[in-house]
Amino acid sequence: MRVEIKLNFIDLFAGAGGLSEGFVKRGYKPLAHVEMDRYAAQTLLTRSIYWELKSTNRYSIYLDYLEGTITKEEFYSYLPPEMSNIVINAEISEQTIDGIFNVIDNNMRLLGENKIDLIIGGPPCQAYSLVGRARDPERKENDPRNYLYKQYIKFLEKYEPDLFVFENVPSIKTAGNGSFFQSMKDDMQALGYTLESAVVDASNHGVLQQRKRVILIGWKAESNMRFPDIEVVLGDYRVSDLLDDLPDLLPGEIMEKCNYTANASEYLIQSGIRTDDFVTQHISRPHNERDRAIYRLVIEAWKNQGNWLKYTDLPAGLRTHKNLHSFLDRFKVVAGDSAYCHTMVAHISKDGHYYIHPDIKQIRSLSVREAARIQSFPDNFYFEGPRTSIFTQIGNAVPPILSEKIAIGIEQLFRTAINSQQGVEGHA
Structure with a gap:
């Protein structure tokens, strides 16, 4: 019994x-x-x-x-x-x-x-x-x-x-x-x-x-x-299974509530992450043009060579840091064709350089909802507070x-x- x-x-x-x-x-x-x-x-x-x-x-x-x-x-x-x-x-x-x-x-x-x-x-x-x-x-x-x-x-x-x-x-x-x-x-x-x-x-x-x-x-x-x-x-899933049904976003664009743009992947169904007919907090942080230029290069390097650019690989005109000896992996794309994303940490609240969206058309870092999905929060989980705090909450979870x-x-x-x-x- x-x-x-x-x-x-x-x-x-x-x-x-x-x-x-x-x-x-x-x-x-x-x-x-x-x-x-x-x-x-x-x-x-x-x-x-x-x-x-x-x-x-x-x-x-x-x-x-x-x-x-x-x-x-x-x-x-x-x-x-x-x-x-x-x-x-x-x-x-x-x-x-x-x-x-x-x-x-x-x-x-x-x-x-x-x-x-x-x-x-x-x-x-x-x-x-x-x-x-x-x-x-x-x-x-x-x-x-x-x-x-x-x-x-x-x-x-x-x-x-x-x-x-x-x-x-x-x-x-x-x-x-x-x-x-x-x-x-x-x-x-x-x-x-x-x-x-x-x-x-x-x-x-x-x-x-x-x-x-x-x-x-x-x-x-x-x-x-x-x-x-x-x-x-x-399972035989890819990170893109977490991202592909969400609307495209421009840097700084805010979709507090939006509809899905594609059917749920098998992973979203099996995991229970996708819940209702709409999703909230699909919110992107703004980026300056220098960062977007870097993001484009990082995305292209991943798609064409399958590797992440080191900071020293960037054109001199895009570098703003004098330190060229440590923390050279400052920029990293979330590879949609990989089985797993790299570790999500609270630093995502500071900038999005380590969590660049793989879509070359969008050229931005992950949205709040995308980061939450990578941490396996269901779509009906609502985070309170400003964007920076929400990213911290997600990264620490x-x-x-x-x-x-x-x-x-x-x-x-x-x-x-x-x-x-x-x-x-x-x-x-």
Whole structure:
């Protein structure tokens, strides 16, 4: 007999909610999302209302919001009172953590929960990233964000979840010569958790992007769990399957709402990314003529030679940087004929040089919606805030398709554990 699993969770350092998206899609119940950035927190709130409306057969109200026929204030009025603090817009610090605990405790009471099943999330990765360390003369060794994991551990100590998911960039394992990662694991094990980690590449799990993350899973030592099986999903798809049904855009053009211009690809259907009859936030950043001239050369080089131009390959008249010895791969096309896009990072909020659209007719960087698709966000996922903030939210996110595979694996662990316990009790 199939055991019904109803698990809840809290999401720390939640960002726009890429990690929690897959868990909610699988039926996990969020009790709180904690995020310091105000625009990302608004995105989380909008998505929380989406799930509430979808679960109560009022999805048309959400579509009204996307189409702009109701105001944000009216849309937000559909959030049930017991969920009024489901998103906690606060920095997690020594000064705020007790207040955050109080809000979560109250949420648990209002939502009828007496324990936390899971904690998910990971602190900001900039302090651990190889790029960040390379640009910092102190190699991020004194960055206080290195120690945000200690705040995560305080949540483990207070709520004692059965299992937790900690995710971050692979270079967290080498930051501080490995001392930060080891100290973190030591502190987690001291709370009675058994740990196992793996470097997981999203491209092996249904995402058309090569994106590696460390996934650290911890479970109560007595629970007899293990690292979850994360389903491998491979297909004969191309990045163009994500791009070709969206309207052409000029640099700086804004399509807040537009219709698709082609049938959905098999990938868009299988992945569930394409959802409704229209799409929002197909928004392109503006580019100056020098950048567009460079973009044209980069696109042509990829199409004709199959390689990316180095900065030193550009005509002297197009170069504005004196540094000709490092960071020479400043411009990169998103190759539509490739199986996977290169890793999407938050730097896309600064400029689009690393994410140039492959269409020579458009000569621009990726739009907001195109970047979201590469991260595997569904088309009905609406991001709040200005364009720069939205790109940051997208670049920092865990791909929801990968998140869902992790959620499925954890669900299976709990089902096995419950079946095992029932078997023991049946023979008692």
